[in-house]
Amino acid sequence: MGDLIKIRNWIAGKEASPSSGLWLTKFNPHSGEPMSEVAGSNSVDVAAAVQVARSAFDDWSSFTPLQRGQFLADIASKMGERRDILAACVAEETGKPPQDAAAEVSGAILQADFFAGEGMRLYGRTLTSSMPHKSSRLQREAIGVAGLIVPSNTPIANIAWKMFPALICGNTVVLKAAEDAPGIAHLMAELTRDAGLPDGVFNVIQGDGGSAGAALVAHPDVDVISFTGSTSVGRKIATIAGERLARVSLELGGKNPFIVCDDANIDEAAKWAALSAFSNAGQRCAAASRIYVQKSVYGTFKEAFAKKANSLKLGIDEGCDLGPLINKRQYEFVVEILGKLSSENLVCGGLERTPSNIRSGYYIRPTILESLPTDSEIHKLELFAPVACLYSFDTPEEAVEKANDTDYGLTAAIHTASIDRAEWFARKVRAGVVNINIGTYGSEPHMPFGGFGVSGNGTREPGLEALDVYSELKNISVLSRPFLI
Incomplete structure (x- = not known):
């Protein structure tokens, strides 16, 4: 067997090897054979990605929502051009039959298209006031750096569910890739670069949850954390992030x-x-x-x-x-x-x-x-x-x-x-x-998904409700003169 392909982190628009020199082995689920070597990231690597995302935030959040939407539309277009490559990667890494992998990629492209369109509809609302001549409105503002942690069961769909609403709202992203689907996260990172997304806006950290994921959750400059995975891990994330009052979105298990x-x-x-x-x-x-x-x-x-x-x-x-x-x-x-x-x-x-x-x-x-x-x-x-x-x-x-x-x-x-x-x-x-009279699954890009009880913490992604996860509401009021000069 020859050398395995190495899957590195993606920071500031380029590949980055793990600071520790540690590499983890990804195994093919169909054959059980080694498939690739994945960067074993630690807190140093996470800190580097977060710093880059923080530096890119002011410029990215200063783009108008329509401009950000055009970037997302360009990413969606690149995904369409590379549909077969993306589907082949999903199929190989997860062991999905080809038609299932292709359908998942199509769903991820729809997700990109939907949130690209939200650039034209990133609505606030007007409010009334008891004070004469006072006008008031709400508008959405970006939060900051979004730490996104995804599982491997539907890897490109999970990435799309989180990255596109985070980006359209003006946040920069550090994605912790799924340990068992590292390649598809790397392909998505390369694709964002080729679509013209500014360096540092979308970054990917590889590695296991206990090291890379935990460091991302604990980092003080990560403003919002979105996690899809087990309820037990979700509880830990809520506890750690809650210490610094970071916003947290949890989509957890089901029975x-x-x-x-x-x-x-x-x-x-x-x-x-x-x-x-x-x-x-x-x-x-x-x-x-x-x-x-x-x-x-x-x-x-x-x-x-x-x-x-x-x-x-x-x-x-x-x-x-x-x-x-x-x-x-x-x-x-x-x-x-x-x-x-x-x-x-x-x-x-x-x-x-x-x-x-x-x-x-x-x-x-x-x-x-x-x-x-x-x-x-x-x-x-x-x-x-x-x-x-x-x-x-x-x-x-x-x-x-x-x-x-x-x-x-x-x-x-x-x-x-x-x-x-x-x-x-x-x-x-x-x-x-x-x-x-259908199944228990089947969410679509415009439909909010989430659960009661220990299935989550009350947030919903994707759909328009995801905008509430990734944006702050700002109330702006103006008192105008009651007469013309």
Whole structure:
């Protein structure tokens, strides 16, 4: 095996090697073989990136929103030109089938287009006053340096969700790339340079969360932090950043319910349940991991759901339905959890390593479990794997009670022919996203995404609501003379 490609940091418009000389190995999730060497950044590297971003802030924030929007439009155009290169990188680093990687890139381009357009609509609003001849208005102002920390499950989409609203609001960016998707972050950095973005406005730090990520969160010159990842890490970020009152946006985990009522179209429900639970190898914060089925159709749905799960093709080739888990650590964690279960709980899937094309990678077959107690580890834990648990219910009221029996509250879905039941469920379920007769996922660039409970801290990204994360509101008032001179 030859020398592995080295993926460096991106600071002030050019590559930068780690100050410590440390390199981390990124492994191919399909083969388990070493794939690249990634800069093992530390607080020194983070400080260098933050200093550059701080120096670039005054000039970047002084551009009008329309000018910033044109930069974003140019970035979107470059992304379109390099669509195939970006998709190939996402597919290789994450193990996604090619069509899934291509769709993710298309979604990221839409995100860029949407926020480029916000340059023409970065609205404030006018206010009334009790004082005669006083006019008042609100306008949005940039906050400063934005520290963005993204996961690897949908790497280019996650980057786009954060960088474009941060930039359109006038902030400069230090992105902590996902450890398991370093290459796509580097490609995005090169692309911003080629699109003409001024040096220092967008910077990328590589490395692990415990070193590079923690240093970014703790840095006193990082004004706003946006993190997508686990609830446990989110709590730590909130604590550290809260000490200096930095603004924090947290999009965290989910243990999302999928409800199947007795009047649902069973085949459609089984299709959407499989997509929700197993697409992207279950590595979605919006994945459906708790499937509740009304008792009268439980057996029929279970059969249809298992048939659909067993039909899914694993691998990285065109037409495959799901790839491997992202790394060995996550794979071994899921294997350990599944290994504790009884065969009586297994409807389909499990740990069997067939067919032969998946034996060397971090693959978990689409797995359906049933008859698990609600106090079991797997019932409460966000696995981030293609594993779903089946439960039954008698009445819609019971379904909502069970759906809400979680500390999370990210997404939820219901399948029913009754508009009354669907609307009632949408009001009663505690989730930031509620879908009817589709899956538990499916956010779009203009739609705010986030959850209740430990699924987040109340912020929403993307959509227009992301502007509230990345801008300050300034109230400006003027007292004019009551007469003309």
